[in-house]
Amino acid sequence: MSNQTYKAGLEDVIAGVSEICFIDGDEGRLVYRGYDIHDLVNHQATFEEVVYLLWHGELPNKEQLDAITKDLKENRELHPELVNLLKSLPKDSTPMEVLRTVVSTASMYDPDNKDNSREANIRKATRLVAQIPTIVAYNERLRKGLDVIPPKKDNSLAENFLYMLTGKQPNPLEARAFNIALILHADHEWNASTFAARVTAATLSDMYSAITSAIGTLKGPLHGGANEQVMRMLLEIGEPEKAEEWVKNALANKQKIMGFGHRVYHTEDPRATHLRQMSKELGEREGQTKWFEMSQIIEKVVHEQKGLYPNVDFYSASTYYVMGIDVEIYTPIFACSRISGWTAHVLEQYSNNRLIRPRADYVGVKRRTYVPIEQR
Ligand SMILES: CC(=O)SCCNC(=O)CCNC(=O)[C@H](O)C(C)(C)COP(=O)(O)OP(=O)(O)OC[C@H]1O[C@@H](n2cnc3c(N)ncnc32)[C@H](O)[C@@H]1OP(=O)(O)O
Numbered sequence: 001m002s003n004q005t006y007k008a009g010l011e012d013v014i015a016g017v018s019e020i021c022f023i024d025g026d027e028g029r030l031v032y033r034g035y036d037i038h039d040l041v042n043h044q045a046t047f048e049e050v051v052y053l054l055w056h057g058e059l060p061n062k063e064q065l066d067a068i069t070k071d072l073k074e075n076r077e078l079h080p081e082l083v084n085l086l087k088s089l090p091k092d093s094t095p096m097e098v099l100r101t102v103v104s105t106a107s108m109y110d111p112d113n114k115d116n117s118r119e120a121n122i123r124k125a126t127r128l129v130a131q132i133p134t135i136v137a138y139n140e141r142l143r144k145g146l147d148v149i150p151p152k153k154d155n156s157l158a159e160n161f162l163y164m165l166t167g168k169q170p171n172p173l174e175a176r177a178f179n180i181a182l183i184l185h186a187d188h189e190w191n192a193s194t195f196a197a198r199v200t201a202a203t204l205s206d207m208y209s210a211i212t213s214a215i216g217t218l219k220g221p222l223h224g225g226a227n228e229q230v231m232r233m234l235l236e237i238g239e240p241e242k243a244e245e246w247v248k249n250a251l252a253n254k255q256k257i258m259g260f261g262h263r264v265y266h267t268e269d270p271r272a273t274h275l276r277q278m279s280k281e282l283g284e285r286e287g288q289t290k291w292f293e294m295s296q297i298i299e300k301v302v303h304e305q306k307g308l309y310p311n312v313d314f315y316s317a318s319t320y321y322v323m324g325i326d327v328e329i330y331t332p333i334f335a336c337s338r339i340s341g342w343t344a345h346v347l348e349q350y351s352n353n354r355l356i357r358p359r360a361d362y363v364g365v366k367r368r369t370y371v372p373i374e375q376r
């Protein structure tokens, strides 16, 4: 074993085959089932269409889109015991801890959980995509001591999430921006959380266990947790005039700037192109341009000094902030979208399964003789 090569962090290692998502990290391209994300966004696709595409491999026709949209709408309500659970969790839990716990518990209330057929797994995936936004929005209301706002049937998934946060129907620009954000975060090949989901599924464990693994993995600040850290950084800097000096100091102190760098992209992350534009447009509309201005300064300095580009988390932070969304739920919002990709990957893993079990290059002591405790 020891003379085999390995890559720290499995960098660029191909760990399996997939037909779901393609990334060209040099060209900055992201493709879902053959469709470029720029095309999906520019043609104003809905998130529901993208969910269908990821699960089934084709864009839906009108009938198929109506059917998945109806299924997703009809499955938004949580089991009453899950609402009770949300109310009973410690008040200082983070929204990602709550999401991980409630999704894990939801498996016990899912009538299909003991059935691992593709049909049952599509029904479970539908419930997960439909209910994760409800879990996040309900918890957000409860966390603030407010009553929950039940989902509204005629809303799209994007509109409904924003509606459940405030009780107000979102304006069309916000709803469109949020729908785009959901599309952009939907899938990203074998990123850490998706890989965690696939490793769990590959033991033939159930879909909820796989998704619970994925949520725990997304939570970390090197992955989905970075979007919250970006906003905390912008809030700490406070004003555009302070941004350049702040970032230069941070870099001089070898600090990582959250929202920059990526394991796969060596150029602009194609999602950042849309999110940058959305952050600018929504900031102008809300009369809150300073977060975008600050972000632009940070982007320039980090690129000049480190040659790094913003990733998906950088401009999503200021976009959500000017939409009035609390920083604490930026990573759960990522999960509201990525659940579409996670479930697509779990379905793909089951359809062509092999246990995922790599080896470690053991570099510890090879052989020792047991020493009785009184002689140590
Ligand atoms: C949805 C997502 O998961 S997107 C990623 C979200 N995460 C973040 O935004 C956190 C900040 N970024 C990072 O920590 C990294 O860029 C990662 C984890 C995303 C990718 O990491 P890796 O591919 O392992 O790159 P690695 O950490 O080895 O960085 C390579 C070099 O760039 C530097 N670098 C990478 N990212 C950053 C950053 N954000 N700020 C400052 N320097 C950075 C590293 O310090 C390292 O420099 P060195 O060679 O002088 O030591």
Ligand SMILES: O=C([O-])CC(=O)C(=O)O
Pocket: 187, 188, 190, 191, 192, 223, 263, 264, 311, 312
């Ligand atoms: O691909 C990755 O490493 C991280 C990720 O999930 C993304 O960028 O969306």
